[in-house]
Amino acid sequence: MRYLIFLGWIMEIYKNEKRQSYLKEYSIAQLFSFPIEEFIEVHEYKRDEWIIQEGMRPDFLFYVIEGKAKTYVTHQNGKVSLINFINANDYIGEMELLHEVYNTKGIQTSTKTICFALPFHRYRAQMLEDAKFLRELTKFLSIKATKFSAKYSQSLAFPLENRLADFILQTADGEVYKEKHVTVCDFLGVSYRHLLHVLAQFCDKGYLQKEGRHYRIQQHNSLYELAEMLRNK
Amino acid sequence: MRYLIFLGWIMEIYKNEKRQSYLKEYSIAQLFSFPIEEFIEVHEYKRDEWIIQEGMRPDFLFYVIEGKAKTYVTHQNGKVSLINFINANDYIGEMELLHEVYNTKGIQTSTKTICFALPFHRYRAQMLEDAKFLRELTKFLSIKATKFSAKYSQSLAFPLENRLADFILQTADGEVYKEKHVTVCDFLGVSYRHLLHVLAQFCDKGYLQKEGRHYRIQQHNSLYELAEMLRNK
DNA sequence: CCAAAAATATGAGATATCTCATATTATTGT
DNA sequence: ACAATAATATGAGATATCTCATATTTTTGG
Numbered sequence: 001m002r003y004l005i006f007l008g009w010i011m012e013i014y015k016n017e018k019r020q021s022y023l024k025e026y027s028i029a030q031l032f033s034f035p036i037e038e039f040i041e042v043h044e045y046k047r048d049e050w051i052i053q054e055g056m057r058p059d060f061l062f063y064v065i066e067g068k069a070k071t072y073v074t075h076q077n078g079k080v081s082l083i084n085f086i087n088a089n090d091y092i093g094e095m096e097l098l099h100e101v102y103n104t105k106g107i108q109t110s111t112k113t114i115c116f117a118l119p120f121h122r123y124r125a126q127m128l129e130d131a132k133f134l135r136e137l138t139k140f141l142s143i144k145a146t147k148f149s150a151k152y153s154q155s156l157a158f159p160l161e162n163r164l165a166d167f168i169l170q171t172a173d174g175e176v177y178k179e180k181h182v183t184v185c186d187f188l189g190v191s192y193r194h195l196l197h198v199l200a201q202f203c204d205k206g207y208l209q210k211e212g213r214h215y216r217i218q219q220h221n222s223l224y225e226l227a228e229m230l231r232n233k
Numbered sequence: 234m235r236y237l238i239f240l241g242w243i244m245e246i247y248k249n250e251k252r253q254s255y256l257k258e259y260s261i262a263q264l265f266s267f268p269i270e271e272f273i274e275v276h277e278y279k280r281d282e283w284i285i286q287e288g289m290r291p292d293f294l295f296y297v298i299e300g301k302a303k304t305y306v307t308h309q310n311g312k313v314s315l316i317n318f319i320n321a322n323d324y325i326g327e328m329e330l331l332h333e334v335y336n337t338k339g340i341q342t343s344t345k346t347i348c349f350a351l352p353f354h355r356y357r358a359q360m361l362e363d364a365k366f367l368r369e370l371t372k373f374l375s376i377k378a379t380k381f382s383a384k385y386s387q388s389l390a391f392p393l394e395n396r397l398a399d400f401i402l403q404t405a406d407g408e409v410y411k412e413k414h415v416t417v418c419d420f421l422g423v424s425y426r427h428l429l430h431v432l433a434q435f436c437d438k439g440y441l442q443k444e445g446r447h448y449r450i451q452q453h454n455s456l457y458e459l460a461e462m463l464r465n466k
Numbered sequence: 467c468c469a470a471a472a473a474t475a476t477g478a479g480a481t482a483t484c485t486c487a488t489a490t491t492a493t494t495g496t
Numbered sequence: 497a498c499a500a501t502a503a504t505a506t507g508a509g510a511t512a513t514c515t516c517a518t519a520t521t522t523t524t525g526g
Contacts (some may be wrong), residue, residue: 156422189389
């Protein structure tokens with residue numbers, strides 16, 4: 001169980017030439033049928049900074065230009081769930097765009113992250129009338145819904161062994177698994193202790209070999225078979 | 234663990250006056266900016282019939298007019314997950330509308346169900362250009378994504394006790410809980426045995442009292458407190 | 467560079483949940 | 497109306513996962 005710490009508000013807003021150069025280089029004009037650049041803000045967040053704090057409704061629809069972030073929710077029993085990884089070209093705040101009442105999740109960067117911030121009060125009405133924008137947002141949300149429903153049913157139907165094997169293969173850097181345990185146990189929804197326990201089993205069985213804090217994949221195929229069990233019939 | 238049985242294909246298509254009367258009485262013209270009625274089919278499915286079989290891509294976007302249905306997925310280990318309850322005014326097949334490649338889930342009715350069936354080949358292109366339709370579909374999907382992500386994180390953060398209390402309060406008919414155990418254990422993702430075990434605990438503690446196959450709620454407040462634990466901070 | 471905080475690591479006992487076996491009762495198709 | 501099937505019910509042992517305790521190592525802020 002972890003507690004999330006507020007690290008302070010140090011987000012930087014790019015102005016003038018710096019702003020212009022980002023708007024030009026990473027133009028998102030093609031996502032809309034109407035001119036979008038005038039009121040876009042370009043925000044830079046440092047590593048581990050909160051883009052949105054849990055429960056604080058944002059005033060912007062964000063579009064991630066570069067960097068990575070995580071969506072967190074805190075439960076009443078003190079447990080924390082990492083419910084999603086966010087990458088470049090993802091939206092943030094689309095739930096609040098669509099719903100007046102919404103339990104806003106916390107968003108924390110895991111690397112320096114640059115976002116376009118589109119003010120709701122300027123653009124909300126036009127966005128909700130724009131078929132081009134809505135079509136892509138619909139696809140984005142449909143993928144999200146599919147992903148969550150898959151994770152949900154898999155988490156209940158399979159032990160950690162299978163889900164961890166899948167996660168290792170998805171995140172391995174070449175043949176080496178390097179993720180931080182504290183992040184992974186929040187993501188896979190298991191205790192730190194149990195995660196380490198199953199990793200140790202994988203080592204015992206020869207699937208992985210520990211190298212300092214990292215793990216080298218020794219039997220890719222065994223992990224693959226465990227992960228494949230998650231796929232539907 | 235349950236196995237899903239195919240009960241045969243006996244869906245009925247309403248024609249002529251019967252079709253017309255449904256189109257008139259339950260008009261969905263307001264969901265689109267273009268005329269939609271010409272090629273709509275009106276389908277009636279009997280109780281327990283499959284509207285879509287797992288893995289069989291549908292040719293229609295369905296809109297449920299009356300009745301109830303369930304979305305099922307079968308895992309490789311033989312476990313079955315009931316991932317969603319479908320009611321009147323829900324869409325079915327929207328994933329296939331949006332994605333060429335999609336692992337189609339099975340949809341089975343739990344009561345007689347009547348749907349409007351909108352042929353993809355007639356309407357897909359227009360739908361994907363229609364802001365009015367897309368806006369509502371976006372909301373529908375955003376709610377679905379939120380629901381799944383909540384269920385996911387809750388299922389990992391809380392024992393069955395809390396999730397079952399919530400489910401009982403949500404589905405109770407007045408003060409009596411009447412759901413079928415075999416359905417509920419697929420939905421909550423636990424074994425039949427364990428579901429019965431926790432129900433028995435609730436009876437021991439005096440939260441419920443067994444009445445034949447049903448359970449009368451005796452301590453609403455105790456159940457409520459258990460369920461409230463699921464809400465986020 | 468140091469103290470504090472965070473992350474890693476491991477043991478041991480508790481508990482939530484699963485699997486399997488076996489009856490009994492209710493529902494369904496013919 | 498009866499046989500087959502599905503649903504309910506309960507026991508007992510196995511296992512997946514959690515909690516708590518404690519130690520070591522790494523990272524971080526000032």
